[in-house]
Amino acid sequence: MEYRCLLWDFDGTLADTGSDVWNSLTYAARRAGGAIDDLYMRDDANLADPMDEIMRHVIPYPGEAYLETFDEDVRVHYRTLNDFSRTRLYPGIQSMLNELKEHGVRNIIVTNKPEGALSRILGSKGWANLFDDWICPDSIPGREATKVEMMAEIVRRHGIASRQCLYVGDTFSDIEAARTNGISCIAVTYGDGDEIALLSRNPAYVARDIAELNDIMTDTVIHARSMI
Numbered sequence: 001m002e003y004r005c006l007l008w009d010f011d012g013t014l015a016d017t018g019s020d021v022w023n024s025l026t027y028a029a030r031r032a033g034g035a036i037d038d039l040y041m042r043d044d045a046n047l048a049d050p051m052d053e054i055m056r057h058v059i060p061y062p063g064e065a066y067l068e069t070f071d072e073d074v075r076v077h078y079r080t081l082n083d084f085s086r087t088r089l090y091p092g093i094q095s096m097l098n099e100l101k102e103h104g105v106r107n108i109i110v111t112n113k114p115e116g117a118l119s120r121i122l123g124s125k126g127w128a129n130l131f132d133d134w135i136c137p138d139s140i141p142g143r144e145a146t147k148v149e150m151m152a153e154i155v156r157r158h159g160i161a162s163r164q165c166l167y168v169g170d171t172f173s174d175i176e177a178a179r180t181n182g183i184s185c186i187a188v189t190y191g192d193g194d195e196i197a198l199l200s201r202n203p204a205y206v207a208r209d210i211a212e213l214n215d216i217m218t219d220t221v222i223h224a225r226s227m228i
Helices: 018-031 044-048 051-055 064-081 093-102 115-125 147-158 172-180 195-199 210-226
Strands: 005-008 106-110 133-135 165-169 184-188 205-207
Touching: 005 147, 018 044, 018 064, 051 064, 064 115, 093 106, 093 210, 106 147, 115 133, 133 147, 147 165, 147 172, 165 172, 165 210, 172 184, 172 195, 184 210, 205 210
Parallel strands: 005 106, 005 165, 106 133, 165 184, 184 205
Antiparallel strands: none
16 A cells, blocks of 8 residues: 555654643643642543543542633643643654655644644744644634544545555544544554553554554555655
């Protein structure tokens, strides 16, 4: 199979972003007059929990009626106040992206991160030129897009066939969204997602670290492109 386009999840796949996400959550907890349980914060997999579940780990618990305010405080901090000082690409990712680009492969981010936050990160870190495009839930005017819809939009926008795309993600929902669009998926287990749930979706490929991910790219994408 010739893959012309790599679709990338961002958090936990391309970049370690957990500390800065927790920063916004702790800000909201302080605004609620409390703090998030330290033990709960030690596991970045908890960042995938719904906001009401995360708020239940604020001590003292502000109560169910406070959820809307808590959610808005997280949203405002993450989009406008967070400096993303601790967000970093995983070692080896940048060179991998550059090599893929050299072989004519498009690198596109498909993420649940808000567009304003992603644009600020890519701009401030100097990463924007690593990618050919990106799409977020609020990138499509008038509605909040799902990952299924975002992938479909990228396929349409770039005029490529689903079978020519390969999605890289770290959660079971990534696998399901890719499969719904007829896109093969690489599951990375080094990210924030639950590994058991991730592997239960039977992804086409599995990478347990960046070295394994690079091997998959070399064998599956780059070698195939080199033979054209």
